[in-house]
Amino acid sequence: MLAAQGGEACGGNARGVSRFPFSTAHAQAVGVVAAWMEEAGLSAGCDEFGNLIGARPGSGDGPTIILGSHLDTVPCGGIFDGALGVVAGVEVAAALRESGRGLRHALAVVGFADEEGHQFGVGTLASRCVTGRIPRERFASLRGRDGRTLAESRAAFAPGLPRCAFPERAAAYLELHIEQGPVLARSGRRVAVVSTITGIARTVVVLEGEANHAGTTPMTDRRDALVGAADLVLAVGALARAEGAPAVGTVGALSVSPGASNVVPGRVELSIEFRTTDGVQLRSLCTGIGVEAHQVAQSRGVSCHVGDWDLRDPVPMDEGVQRAIARAIHEAGHEPFVMPSGAGHDAMVLAPHVPSGMIFVPSAGGISHCPREWTDWEDAALGATVLLRTVMLLDEANLRAARVLPSHDAS
Numbered sequence: 001m002l003a004a005q006g007g008e009a010c011g012g013n014a015r016g017v018s019r020f021p022f023s024t025a026h027a028q029a030v031g032v033v034a035a036w037m038e039e040a041g042l043s044a045g046c047d048e049f050g051n052l053i054g055a056r057p058g059s060g061d062g063p064t065i066i067l068g069s070h071l072d073t074v075p076c077g078g079i080f081d082g083a084l085g086v087v088a089g090v091e092v093a094a095a096l097r098e099s100g101r102g103l104r105h106a107l108a109v110v111g112f113a114d115e116e117g118h119q120f121g122v123g124t125l126a127s128r129c130v131t132g133r134i135p136r137e138r139f140a141s142l143r144g145r146d147g148r149t150l151a152e153s154r155a156a157f158a159p160g161l162p163r164c165a166f167p168e169r170a171a172a173y174l175e176l177h178i179e180q181g182p183v184l185a186r187s188g189r190r191v192a193v194v195s196t197i198t199g200i201a202r203t204v205v206v207l208e209g210e211a212n213h214a215g216t217t218p219m220t221d222r223r224d225a226l227v228g229a230a231d232l233v234l235a236v237g238a239l240a241r242a243e244g245a246p247a248v249g250t251v252g253a254l255s256v257s258p259g260a261s262n263v264v265p266g267r268v269e270l271s272i273e274f275r276t277t278d279g280v281q282l283r284s285l286c287t288g289i290g291v292e293a294h295q296v297a298q299s300r301g302v303s304c305h306v307g308d309w310d311l312r313d314p315v316p317m318d319e320g321v322q323r324a325i326a327r328a329i330h331e332a333g334h335e336p337f338v339m340p341s342g343a344g345h346d347a348m349v350l351a352p353h354v355p356s357g358m359i360f361v362p363s364a365g366g367i368s369h370c371p372r373e374w375t376d377w378e379d380a381a382l383g384a385t386v387l388l389r390t391v392m393l394l395d396e397a398n399l400r401a402a403r404v405l406p407s408h409d410a411s
Contacts (some may be wrong), residue, residue, distance in 0.1 A: 016076035016371035021114035021126070022050055022153040029071050030159040033086060033111055040094035042109060045164030049129040050113035050157050052086075053164050056093065058395075060104040063169035065391055066354070067092060068110030069177060070126070070346060074118055078373020080363075080380070085176040086111040088384040095388055103395045108167050112346050119144045119153075127349040130166050170354040172321055172394050175347045176383045177358060178375050179339075182366025189337040190379050191386055193325045194358035196340045197348040198246070198275045199282045199314035205232065205293055209302035211258055211266030226256055226265035228300035235292040236272055239285055246340060247276040247285065277314045277340045286311065315348040321357030321394070328389035332382060343368075359386050 019025040030052045034044035042054030052071065069085025089109035117123035120142050128134040139151035184192050209223035233251045240249030250273045257267040274285040290306050297304035326336035347356045361383040364374040
């Protein structure tokens with residue numbers, strides 16, 4: 001698909017795609033997909049945020065039906081995550097052109113520049129910029145891993161395409177994506193309607209004890225911050241399991257100081273993340289781990305600071321769009337299967353502004369965000385077929401209740 005535009009090499013023996021926003025690899029991918037868009041009858045350009053947009057007008061004055069996903073990847077990621085939804089959108093446009101089928105609504109296919117959040121530490125960055133949730137004033141302060149600000153990176157991004165604007169009047173947003181988990185594959189189904197995108201809560205906890213000599217400090221005299229952190233890691237998992245599916249809890253990063261084999265750790269910083277489709281449950285998990293953290297600190301003789309929570313509530317997909325997707329799945333010869341998304345997507349950012357829906361196809365073995373990510377091509381094609389049929393159903397509904405996205409200057 002876009003593996004040839006993988007960009008930076010992965011370390012060691014790993015193979016995969018490392019395509020970070022505004023990088024050379026990103027510009028190459030944008031150029032390739034833009035050429036495909038033009039072949040499919042779409043006029044391709046980039047907006048002020050680096051998003052690739054291919055558009056064609058409708059026969060009427062109805063608002064735009066937007067198809068999209070993202071072109072960036074995690075380090076050493078797979079070829080399907082994000083890119084599948086963009087390429088499938090181009091395929092929908094190509095199928096409509098080849099069949100001579102017109103739409104009353106305008107059609108746009110979008111390849112968002114930064115969904116993963118690896119470069120600037122902010123997930124769904126590009127779609128948040130589009131919707132105004134990240135104002136332009138922050139572009140000069142958001143700094144990437146390469147040391148450049150978002151404003152500097154965007155200014156240096158030169159894929160060689162004309163400037164265009166994200167559609168302001170949108171009728172619907174549709175995103176085809178791999179599930180990235182095992183639920184769909186285990187169900188024996190090949191395609192699903194997404195009901196809700198999970199809520200996510202993240203914080204950083206700092207435990208501080210006392211660094212001391214590992215050989216001379218008796219066990220009874222130690223204030224070992226890492227031992228306290230280990231207790232807290234176990235507590236995160238225990239709380240999530242106690243709440244039950246679909247709640248999950250993860251400690252994904254630990255920073256131990258001073259980090260020497262012969263020194264009792266004096267300070268540990270750890271990230272904590274909870275996800276669930278229940279907003280009340282999400283807040284309960286945040287409260288629960290705060291209580292656990294202070295109990296751990298007291299029992300281990302260390303101090304504890306729980307940072308502010310970055311909390312994003314679960315986002316339901318539009319019921320009308322869900323019905324259209326379910327009907328498209330049925331017309332494709334499959335029984336509609338409804339499930340939540342345990343991962344965040346651009347659709348959750350667009351949903352408050354425009355009726356949004358997602359289509360899932362299986363991830364083999366439930367594996368994603370690594371080189372072994374795989375989706376059978378037959379399933380990818382089925383997802384694209386359902387996407388095309390959903391577009392046609394929505395177009396037949398002659399959608400008029402458009403939401404207005406923030407206006408952006410395309411000059």
